[in-house]
Amino acid sequence: MRVAIDIRKLHDYGIGTYLRNLLRQLARIDGDTEYVLLQAPGDRGLAEPPGPNFRRVTVSAKPYSVGEQLSVPFHLARLSPDLFHAPHYVLPPLVPCRAVVTIHDCIHLVFPQYLRSRLAHVYARTMFRSAVHRARRILTDSEASKSDILRFFDVPASRVTVIYAAVDDLFFEERPEAELARVRERYRLQRRFVMYSGNVLPHKNVERLVEAFALLRRGGRDDLELVISGSDGSRYSSLRRAVHRHDLHAHVRFLGYQPVTTLAALYRLADVFAFPSLYEGFGLPPLEAMASGTPAVVSNVSSLPEVVGDGAVLVDPRRPRDIADGIRRALEDAGLRETLRVRGLARARSFSWAASVGRTHAIYREVVAGGG
Secondary structure (H helix, E strand, C coil): CEEEEECCCCCCCHHHHHHHHHHHHHHHHCCCCEEEEEECHHHCCCCCCCCCCEEEEECCCCCCCCCHHHHHHHHHHHHCCCEEEECCCCCCCCCCCEEEEECCCCHHHHCHHHCCCHHHHHHHHHHHHHHHHHCCEEEECCHHHHHHHHHHCCCCHHHEEECCCCCCHHHHCCCCHHHHHHHHHHCCCCCEEEEEECCCCHHHCHHHHHHHHHHHHHCCCCCEEEEEECCCHHHCHHHHHHHHHCCCCCCEEEEECCCHHHHHHHHHHCCEEEECCCCCCCCHHHHHHHHCCCCEEEECCCCHHHHHCCCCEEECCCCHHHHHHHHHHHHHCHHHHHHHHHHHHHHHHCCCHHHHHHHHHHHHHHHHCCCC
């Protein structure tokens, strides 16, 4: 069996995490299948493929470009795989073999106003429709996302399979005290802090988190900082204005994208992790915080209650006061903090990349054999 996988988004935050774990686990469980990885030009010369049965082919076209509609099918026609796995919602119509697509969420359909233009919305909807109708099997990250796919598109529920993501083992591991001290010193984290990790696109609702943080400080918690990791907030003028409107520029820290080891240390240093997103296909950062033993305050919408279970404080993400109250409870109630630590760790451990990729691999074989 020969399987081609598009890994051009290997270094993205969410899809990149999915791809890295997919490849790592496939290398562990399958030494017979030939895997052909369609990589971006910038990945040429980087780390070796995960196993001897993996090889890489460079595709020059960028994801979400017109060029990939021709270049990806061209490479696949030359490589003659039995199956192509598209790890996001773009599956070019001319793909010449059976295909599996992973649709992590329907954010562009739920919140079209966050796309750059009307043309971008038309492109996204067209690509979604093409992918769901052409793929032999649609994989998605949660029951909430499956419901969205079935709501937007007329496809049989049997063709949509929920396969949960999981937490990297690194986040469960205690970090050395010397490493924690280095990270604390490097970023001058001398006070207690609330942490957010992820991008700061509008649906992530970080502006309301800033407003909730302002309410906390005005309510007596002026010992706190807010640390935002994962994106450069200076790129988003509305978020920057929110910080200055509440006179918080000295108390809100934008750290940008961090290596996974630094991120793991930040989770363990944080007093509370807050994630008030309006929409998630899965929502990995809360599970990473829970695996690190950090109390998490999470939105009560979309897939997030499904993912965190009873391991986090759930709040209404559209009410800054509710977000602030949830953070305050997680900071000040010692019994609740311990409950969240125990339940959060157990919940995070209930998800497994080995199990998830094992199911994905089984679907590969089923589709190649003619099922799905």
